[in-house]
Amino acid sequence: MSANSVEISNVSLSYYTPERETLALEQISLNVESGQFVAIVGSSGCGKSTLLSVVAGLVPPTEGTVLVNGKYVQGTSPNIGYMFQKDTLLEWRTVLQNALLGSELLGLDKNKSRERAKSLLTSYGLGEFLHALPTQLSGGMRQRAALARTLCTAPDVLLLDEPFSALDFQTKLALSDEISGILRAEGKTVILVTHDIAEAVSIADRVIVMSRRPGRIKSDHRITYPSAGGERPSPFKARSCPEFNGYFQAVWDELDVHKVE
């Protein structure tokens, strides 16, 4: 349990354009234990999404290394699942075909993947919509279909890039309960990126605060809810725990939201 699932060591990343060089990430080091749920918060443009791209192997770091399950990240890997802010469902494919995209591209066994996708979609309440098109689904249903697509290839590490931010408030609360429940039950290691402090504090075991560009790790908060009696409360219940406001305030103070750039 205590083995590190993700080890980010001294990662720096620079963007180059003909006009300038931009340092997006500066000396980021972060270890995430297997099965841990980590949230990274920071103001927009702090490089938190870029960090996920580096962990996913989509963007190579300028300096430093990333290890996932003890292996160096050199390009993408089926061990890592990634959910975007938009559900990125392909509108010409049915819900089931969308869920199968990953296994199709990875060349996994067709029948097995099909069964797995069906059972995932059914357990997320989309059983009747297997052959529906994404345009026929509500926002919450679309994001659940995207979750099924992500989990269909059975990754151990999940990177969530503000997956709830495009949803309305009620759907967002309900869905973050649902998704965090599923991911905790399956024992996945999760790195969630968000700008929503309440979401981070309610959902995660650890909240990392990142500074403005160049992105650096500013602080690391352990989140526990002893008042809930040993068990990790659901994000919705956590919001009414007495500890919640203290964590919220601590992260808020770190973020310097009101400071003008």
Add this chain to the structure above:
Amino acid sequence: MSDETLTATEQNLAPSQPEISDGFANYLRTQRRRSAQVTMFQIGIVVGFLILWELAPRLNWINPMLTSYPSAVLRTLWGLILDGSLWGHTLATFYATLIGFVGSLIIGIAVAALLWLSPFLSKVLDPIIVVLNALPKIALVPVFFIWLGATSSIYAMAISISVFVTIVMLYTGFEAVDEDKIRLAKLYGASRIQILRKIILPGSVPTMISALKISAGLSLVGVVVGEFQASKAGLGYLITFGGQIFQMNLVMTSLVILAFLSTVLFAAIKYFESYIYRRRGIKSGQ
């Protein structure tokens, strides 16, 4: 949460209730009256134009030699049907137009795909395509005639007039496909060819249909112009021939058939478009 969404969807799918309130009935009546008025005016304009066209030459307001009139057009049309040449000329033009825009679409998809696969190639070829797209292709009619002869020069004209704009439209469409969808495919280790096949091409079907609409219209222009120069058949040929022997009846009849042909062509594409959009669960015309 899921229960709520389910019932909401079911309600949307349920047929509307039989009882209609007065306000709604009133609204529906107004809508129907409006659309009936529009149709009436459309028919009125056409009928009015035909009456004016018939009367003006007959009352000697204008020279009938120059304008012909609808009854003469009908007579000429009937004559062309009887001697069997109408079908042949119309089919020749239609067939060449079909080759033009289908050929343009196929070449356009192939070239745009190649450009998308190789950003270097697309940078290199960009100014060339821009120049070729801007060149008035009509100027190539005599060139094609000399190079390719009577029949093939018409196909070449139909394709060349529409292919560059098709390439530009499709390539722009390929480039505009959501970057996140490409990232998603890359995440699963997709190669550029796989991204093209699974994401770019199926995602660009609406762009392809728009390109088809434009290239169909342009191809028809190309075919008629090609027929002016080269052909012994087709509506373009009929128009030049009628002009040379000062038979305005024949010219006007050919124009009417041409208008009818392009209407049929666009109706067919429109039908194809709504079929595709229905299959994708999108409302047509969006």
